[in-house]
Amino acid sequence: MTDLQPVLEFRNVTKRFGSLTANDAISLSLHAGEILALLGENGAGKTTLMNILFGHYRADEGAALVDGQELPPGSTQAAIQAGIGMVHQHFTLADNLTVLENITLGTESLYAWRQDQKKARAKLVAMSEDYGLLVDPDVLVSSLSVGERQRVEILKALYRDARILILDEPTAVLTPQESDNLFATLKAITKKGLAIIFISHKLHEILAISSRIAVLRRGAIVGSLETAVARREQLAELMVGVAVARPKLTAIAKGEPVLEISGLSTDGAGASTLKDVNLTIRAHEIVGIAGVAGNGQSTLADLLSGLTQRYAGSVRLNNSALPTGDPRAVVAAGVGRIPEDRHARGMVGEMEIWENLISEDLRSPDISNSGIIINSSKSKSRAVRQIEEFDVRCSGPEAETKLLSGGNMQKLILARALSRKPTLILANQPVRGLDEGAIAYVQNQLLQARQRGAAILLISEDLDELMSLTDRIAVMFHGQLSDAIPTGDRTIAEIGLMMAGQGSVTPGEERSLDH
């Protein structure tokens, strides 16, 4: 295969953002029928490289070549015409328009007097059957699930006859089932002669699907190898630079109950409404909640974060009632919050790092004068200390928060939540979208907090994570929470069944177990 001309080639691509070199003289090639996995930590420069290829960014040096022809820099249109299709890390779809509209945009001349909707629909339907990517062309994108949206993104690229398909962390938002479907589709696509670049942090996925792996670290290619000879530990080490191991739990005596939930129900109907939830978490304890997204985990998390107003039942924190519907009071009562969506809820991207870091304690004398005027020099020097302590890689406390990579943004959230030494930590999907190094970091922080005496509620869809990190596990299904029984008393398979609603989710024994 190597004697053939590559369909895509990067030659010495360098891209700088100010003093930061996001891509450092990258050379890479891709052949037809191949799936090349691009592996790298958060902020390694994977998305940047793809954005250069697709014309969103201009390289400072070097160029991308398709079929030996240099691509004109900075032109999305030229990239599309050269046969490049990109499924962005964050979907680029318009929610209030239909699937067909999203796909056909830009495929017809802007000066045409009419759209040939019939022809477009026929082509789309034929194509989606061909590739097994079924979606209804006439529904609004807003009504689609995440997995379906991704199908639309792939169809968008295929509709324009892409020969090179780029998928930027396609599985970060998918359920395991959806990921498997995606992999089947990708295999089918390469059979038709397309070449694929697949970006991911998840080693097992990369090992399962790719034919070749290139590892990116701090903007440079540090290794390129055939998947057949690659080993997991070796990849992790290449990616991070040192060997990483995910932390493990050590035994420790449990303390007093910190969080006591009994008979908790919320208003409304549907799978995410809580129904008679009971749970106790003690000091020095991590309790995991497993479950498929949308079964009430977010409702519980919102409630404990002080976002939900009304519920029935009792929620007690350190022996007094948890304030409801008042996030500030909840934080003051000792809850540290790691929200599920760091972009939407965790941080204000447009604000500077130090501003985000003080946003939970605007009234504290540490950072403001008599709670009215923010003392920015105090706040910034505190931010500098936090940045150092939590190893956030950024240009300083005044950097715009949205410029941070996912892992660094999560460290910032940890810095904000954990600096207050909370007695209860609410960690909702704390490692989603993070690379191995960042995952190990976040998990270590949680374990340290446990050591210190915090009670931790860990909500996750990743069963491996729950098995290795929790003292007890409960399963949530349709708003009901099973008893939290010691981790290890149930197998992963049993928990998987309970997540699907089979097996017993009805509570019963917990009270006798705890009291």
Added chain:
Amino acid sequence: MSDLFDILLTAGFWAATIRIVSPLIFGTLGELICERAGVLNLGIEGIMTVGAMSGWMWVYQGGDLWGGVIFAALMGAIFGLLHAIFTVHLGLSQHVTGIGITLFASALSYFVYRMLLPDATTPPKIVPFQPIEIPWLSDIPLIGEAVFSQSAMTYLALLTVPAVWYVLFRTPVGLAVRMSGENPVAVEAQGINVLAVRTAAVMVGSAFMAVGGAFITMSWFDAFYFGMINGRGWICVALVIFASWNPGRALVGALLFAGLEALQVRAQQSVGAFIPYQFFLMLPYVMSIVAMIIMARKTKYPQALLVPFRRGERV
């Protein structure tokens, strides 16, 4: 009360409604096009003033009527370009820029008017567009007189509604405009220049606004007065929300408002003896606020309205 019903049955009332609605249609559609592309254009009040002055002035200086309309549209497009440079290309606040454009454009219109006509004491007049009776149709009782005996510009306004709808919802360029207002990144990812689409939309929308202004001095009245637009531009901004960014519903909203205004003038004469006339002046505005409150709950804003787009920025 029965007086009010009598008014509703006169052809004069309906003819007035259709006349009053015409500038609102142009203005509302213009604003709608801008907002569909993601740009709020609060320059509308000033751009309508520019249109009213420049179209009229063209005719007063000896040009013909349609030439005046085209000139007004051109002037509107130029101010639209100004708005687009600040908001689309430089990404400045759309609110502040829009209000700035309104202040600047109105003041400039009055200034030019005074410069060209320094000694006019009573506003000079032109020969405006005349009513055209459409054969056959104008003979229909009530409707014939109300709808089919209007000026050419009114017919143009009514035809513009389906035309704008068609372009927005049935052509590739309309799709690009709507998508720019929903998710500009998606537009760029499909190889289309978002800044160009938005700039063009703001210029075309502004041209519509200016034609709406020109209607007032060239078809409804025959002279240019200071303060003539009198908040119609702001009404158009409200009507766009009322219409949920939909041309057909914009027509309904504009008709409702125009009808109330026509009714108000007539009601002042009949029942005005008992109720102060200010009450009637207020009526259309109160009704539009009420209608907005009811309608606005269900509206779906273009998701990228007010959001600037910069190339090469992390998204």
